[in-house]
Amino acid sequence: MSERTTLQSNKKTGKLPWNERLSYGASDFACSFTFSLIGTYLMYFYTDVFGITASAVGTLMLVARIIDAIDGPFWGVMIDHTHTKWGKSRPYLLWFNAPFTIFTILCFMTPDLSMNWKIVWAYVTYIGIDVFYSAVNIPLTSILPSMTTDPDERVVLSTIRSLFSNFGGTLISVIALPLVTLFGGPNNPRRGFFLLAVMAAAVFFIIYLVVFANVREHVQTKQSQKPLPFKTSLKALKNNWPWLIVIGLNVIYWLGMQAKNQVTIYFFKYNLDKPELTSLALFFNAAGLISVFITPKLVMKFGKKRTLLFGLGTAVIGQLILGLGANSLNVPIVIIGTIVSNFGNGFVGALVAAMLADAVDYGEWKNGVRAEGIVTSASSFTAKFGMGMGGAITGILLSLGHYVPNKTQSASALFSIEANYVWVPMLAFVIAFIMLLFYRLTPEKEREMARFINKKHAEE
Template sequence: MSSNGTVTVEKSNGKLPWNERLSYGASDFACSFTFSLIGTYLMYFYTDVFGITAGAVGTLMLVARVIDALDGPFWGIMIDHTHTKWGRSRPYFLWFNAPFTIFTILCFTTPDLPMNLKIVWAYVTYIGIDVLYSAVNIPLTSILPSMTTDPNERVLLSTIRSLFSNFGGTLISVIALPLVTLFGGTDNPRRGFFWVAVMAAAVFFIIYLVVFANLREHVQTRQSQQALPIRTSLKALRNNWPWVIVVGLNFIYWLGMQTKGQVTIYFFKYNLDKPELASLALFFNAVGLISVFLTPKIVMKIGKKKTILSGLALSILGQLVLGLGAQLLNVPLVIIGTIIGNFGNGFVGALIAVLLADSVDYGEWKNGVRAEGIVTSASSFTAKFGMGIGGAITGMLLSLGHYAPNKSQSASALFSIEANYVWVPLVALVISFILILFYRLTPEKELEMTRYIDAKHARENLEDSIE
């Protein structure tokens, strides 16, 4: 490091030590372990445990998305304005660890209130956790282009992150209901969900302290050494077509995944009359670990675009098999479709963050502005926005189908559950496939960008060290 604070661009040609790689992965284990509890079970918790109507829950999730329209870009701009001894993104792992932990617990706390105050409580706690999730998750994506410029190292980091994320989300999805019964018994799911939330929050808090301690921002430029004005940050988005495609993919893909995930327990409880199989179906999310593990090798052979397209094609096939199983009420077909779909989803999840990191480089190469915060904030923002709209769609369809909790469901209610579990996700996957067809950032162009950016950073650091 020079006297004026300029640091070298990379260490070991962009290769990072394993403690950083594993800490980066552990960060998304923590996020998925907590937020998958919310994404998978909170709607069921609201309707069947806390006693809020499906329509009110759907409205809540729609309102939360309006908030997201502001808080996602807000955190991106804040990151670009942050300049500390720890870097731009890393401080957020420390600053918002405890607040997110507390709100995770509050989401599953059930004070004895009248219905209107229950809804108020749900609004405050759900919107609170939603905003705070952006504060702890957006920096995970924004820090990636600051950790290394090596394309293969980025794929490896994103693969490790996806492996940990998939494992964390699968683990909490599988163990949540048994733990609810363990902590609360068969007659007190309120207490059970509360202590599961306490456990998940404690896991998050400890892991994020480790993440903050271990991660570093190695890629330092003139712009990263100072706060970027908003107008300058936004220049990174001008004609940034890779970013536009990835933002669209992130939104529509997670919309479909959310509508499916949050009605899993409904589908097995009411449509198939086999609630005991819900945890098994969620366990098969772990199939995605195999495809995530294979992602780096496949990317080396066929490239990122073809890898994602292959994953989406498998996901579409799995959803079609799942739909056939739902129509025939055939459990083996449902499980087979789930396995095929999850295998395909692993490729998609492993590469979305990599494509966003590449769009940071594209913004610097095209417009001369490196704005990790505003560019990558789209990751959490659009994913959450898609998940929220998915939640609103679920609530609306359940309400239109006259869903009644803990009762035998009408034909219209069963169809609304099936639509959320099968057909809405299928449409989202097809649209995602079409979007990626328009992705034009080739490996040759990536190599050109990387060489240009590395040379630019080295030249700037040399000039600053002379000064």
Template sequence: MARNAKVEKKKAEGALPWNERLSYGASDFACSFTFSLIGTYLMYFYTDVFGITAAAVGTLMLVARVVDAFDGPFWGIMIDHTHTKWGKSRPFLLWFNAPFAIFTVLCFTTPNLPMFWKIVWAYVTYIGIDVLYSAVNIPLTSILPSMTENSDERVVLSTIRSLFSNLGGTLISVIALPLVAFFGGGNNRRGFFLLALMAATVFFVIYLIVFSNLKERVQTKQSQKALPIKESLKALKKNWPWVIVIVLNFVYWLGMQAKGQVTIYFFKYNLGRPGLVSFALLFNAIGLISVFLTPRVVIKIGKKNTLLAGLTISVAGQLLMGLGASLLNVPIIIIGTIVGNFGNGFVGALIAVLLADAVDYGEWKNGVRAEGIVTSASSFTAKFGMGIGGAISGLLLSWGHYVPNKTQSASALFAIEANYIWVPMIALILSFVLILFYKLTPDKEREMSTYLTKKHFRERNEE
């Protein structure tokens, strides 16, 4: 009995109050509610509503990735250089709340301009929202290792965040087109603008609440002062868990973005069933089940095996969808969607946890705790992957001679199918191979956690 009491006491250490847990989750609800609108519908909005060619959109997304090569690390360095009464990561949730909301609306604003200036408008607003998304989202990942040292609590927090993220992304994906029709009354330009205004308002209000409720508790000597860039970079030296997770982020999100943003094209042109888009996207919510199960599965088989299982299930789902696409069979496609989303839930729930572990690993291995630079690289690679996925989609559509709002040629239909089925399939298989090389075992995690807990306790007593 005494031993069980000690175990329960240890688990309770670092556990956060529910208002803070829910606020952490709500932060990614807000991010997904707005950025999933952009990821799922902006390409369609550009080509079929605003009137920009698929080739121009693909080029835009490639150029935006060049900017990402600088803005992701920039925000990480800024976080590591920030020291305020609110902490290092938390202030960014307040400072860049309104700018991100404003650019969300601007992305879906359609000024009456010549084609050249339409493209300029798209470049400014898309790159702007991309940079600002890093400013509001990277701090959500960098703040996790500062909220608690408890590994189990981190899994709980990441699970709640993934649940809310999935819910926010699914909700906006399902209601977007009906709301465009409702707000626009047949005018898609007006409908998308008012939808973006609504999403931006939701984001702004939620982020104010999130900023008020989150706290940074894990304070070390390094976290209480600005870290020089050279010192921050030491946290990455031989940090193999970090290398695996950032490459995983790139590959996985490349596939998911390529698939997500052509969903409307696939159902509209390949299947001739545009009315099923919202129905199909509703099944993204299946991932909520696997996200909810993640902490229990991790306890039984570990993080690595949970990721491998999730990716295996996702590949099986894509295979079913490929079969359904070749047969033009909607029920098989829906079943494949359900299976794939169930597997994706495990992956999404654990990526942030692996990043928090990489922060600890950098401090354990190199003596440097740099939450900003370690986690910002992951956000950068995720966005870079999403951008390359978007560029691939645009370039494939251009290669297939896609023409908006017309009956598509065989080559255009193949390009849409490749984006929806085969690009994500390849990305999932590569992600599986990457995780095979992940070597941070549960025993090594416990050794690392014990060392850092003692180190932080000693540092606090020395102050």
């Protein structure tokens, strides 16, 4: 099917061909495959392999969040100012593919430096990968409202994207440690992590070229044909309560998830004294694939809000079960809690992008301004901000617990690890649940906005 025919079909039905749907999903497989490696293992790499203290790592992640306060909105504004033959968001998938690939490798290099220079190296490479991740990931969310105005098709696209994302994150989490041993041997984790990063970076680079080739921006408006001034784009956020609630929820949710993910290896290595089970526990992230798969059917029946509330509530129950297992050092209960929690978390990943796309429509419906970049840039920015805060909290708690790498841990250190793995995430999920109770964008309102926007675009 030609691009012109596909575009005409999209305008009539809002549905996209499967090659475009799958390419869009593959984009987040690539992102999760690389960035989950960083989110899950980089703190452990810094403390137990590169030799940086936990407090220094926590400070680094906190400083990186200050940078995020600038770079996230920056990329959103840049997208709104971009006008090329490829569209507004799509060019960034090509332009920043190579820089992100390079910094993925640099993050896991271990040059022979003094402690101070090691910290400098970590700052430069970690902040670099953080900035370039925004450059390649924000466009994935900002392009969604430009691919279709059909709310149901957006849920389908978000579901496919989340399925691929969950699979990519689970896959790298499971195979990472075995590959580190394979590439570096049992006594050379530095070489192992470096070669693993090279492999992950190559996967990302190739997939993103395919994504750029297949994904298109079908929804064209007068505003999308020219750069959008910054002051004008900000009007899309005025009284945009759906947007405000979703980004707040995203910050809190990812704070909890990052605190949990990055201490998984610590928890199984030190608290349970079963490091060999780390990959198995991370494999059960795949439980989220089930929830992602059934998300569209639940949304059709109950709407996005109720489906997401169910997911967050399930995640809280899972963390409570996990807490019982952690307290009794009972591995089967820990695994059950992990599965239940991950099943609930799958709904969050499947729906946040779709809800932000709805917020783009809400900004146009409410304020007359369609600003995909500034509205959806909040997805990557708030996720990274939450992850950074989670990383900082982890570093602080490990430092307060007097964690010492590769040693038998004190009771206080073991509790600090447990707090990060169980209780910080549970509290975050509870807060996110409460915030979502105030979300008021119903399925009926979504359809009303879609009719209004389609009519407006047709008249234009």
